[in-house]
Amino acid sequence: MRIHLVGEAAEHAADLEAHLQQPAQIAVLPAAAAHSDRHDDGIGADDVVVSLRFTRPGSTAPAFRLLHVPGAGLDGIDLAALHPGTAVANVFEHEIPIAEFVLARLLEWEIRAGAMQAAFDAESWPDAYRGRVPHGELHGRTLGIIGYGRIGQAIATRAAAFGMRVRAVDDRAVPSAAAELLPQARLDEVLATADHLVVACPLTPATSGLIDRAALRRMRPHAVLVNVSRGPVVDESALFDALRDNVIGGAVIDVWYSYPRSFEDRPAPASHPFWELPNAWCTPHSSAWTRELTHRRYRAIALNIDRLLTGQPLTNLVRAGR
């Protein structure tokens, strides 16, 4: 049995090897192997392929045991191109850094320690000390969370430890102690009561534009909208107008409306200049992007391959192989 690491997955061979308990041979395939059958002869029926992308334009893949995607999203995978006997699994772990990012930004929104730090020096110290302006707290405030999946839950657990009241909107989630779980039909109530609101739902036809002009008008005037999901869940023009006109307190925007599709492609992230507004805190889709994320993901893949080799049920199965 071989593990084929396709393209950038090859960079993480050491991580994978360090966590594998069962003997397995690790092989490397070029990035092109994700989209071409030219390398398929080397893939055996018992093998595992680790790749973020997998298509077979004009052909179908040979039978192999498991395609392990080293990320959560399946947008790069053409399930129909796989042999029906091939199982597919993915990995998560990004809920941890995303929750840390959300709490970091909301705490800083309240405290503004960065500005205090930037202004600190020996000369201004007596005035800075005597002239301290009281800042805000998260304690006792209400956090609304739209989408109570892994990410929403990771945010809720941490927010609850700060003494926040957490109200999550999700029609399919399982209740947990960290949040009051409400159906989508009660979204307006959450919008109207939240001091801060996090968008943590997937982008689907049902959630595209979910936070529109009317939703933003229902929010409290000091509330901060945090988007760590996908840009288009929030209506772009409506958000820009709401920030410019101080309809809401602010926004933490880590996800955008246009992404570069190639090296030459240089779109603006949005058609409105959010980054020129003082109450829009813009970052380049970085919330999940940690050193530890990749380590955890390849450890999870190693554990899953060990399960495969010892006949135990796999975790995070997207589809079982026949």
Added chain:
Amino acid sequence: MRIHLVGEAAEHAADLEAHLQQPAQIAVLPAAAAHSDRHDDGIGADDVVVSLRFTRPGSTAPAFRLLHVPGAGLDGIDLAALHPGTAVANVFEHEIPIAEFVLARLLEWEIRAGAMQAAFDAESWPDAYRGRVPHGELHGRTLGIIGYGRIGQAIATRAAAFGMRVRAVDDRAVPSAAAELLPQARLDEVLATADHLVVACPLTPATSGLIDRAALRRMRPHAVLVNVSRGPVVDESALFDALRDNVIGGAVIDVWYSYPRSFEDRPAPASHPFWELPNAWCTPHSSAWTRELTHRRYRAIALNIDRLLTGQPLTNLVRAGR
């Protein structure tokens, strides 16, 4: 029964009144009443005085029921000047904003979202997105806490929710689920294993200079030292050298070595220019300084006065009246 608000306490009369359940008359005394007997005639035997400071140079105070200090520190109170029948109580509540500050700074140390935000614009977006540098996480790391009182515990609860391993050093504290509690004798072990270390103990002869050159050398080279207690718990020159020479990763310094004692007094906060070091994050003793702190404190005082009026035992008693 009257409640006398002395000096700046008078600014919070509305907060107090809003929370009092029992009828009580609120009176205001000038700031000078804290240090002079000129206003003592108006203070009755059943009255309550709310004041951050209380001395009687050359005299003693008349008998009254309760001196309620609207802060935690008793450095402004001369207990010996009070009638032995006067009870003394204080308030806390600052553990909440201090814990929020500590987590805010440690999260930002790992994430550096402020720098990402400052660099964000339409032109650089494609490069910023493609060139993202992975940041750090708090999850899975070890937080050392020196001093496991109210502040240490509030920090531990929140750090534990982030998946940190928390090791607290305190000889007198009560164990709690959020942290492993170790005696002072095992401080070196905590210094050597902590990824980040928070100083949250009071300044006493035993803790002055507790974090000295040797202690800093025991710390991990990436570790960040956070001081939200009192400056002199950490040896000033040793800390400066350790930061300048990268013996430790960095420091979050909110408490200092010299404070202005009057409007004309303009000392430097320290004799070394910490604020010129990129790995020293300096703020002007602001961690506890929130709008909500004062509200919570005056609510706590109102609840305590209600207890007094209804014959229930007081909370946060510094000393019981005879």
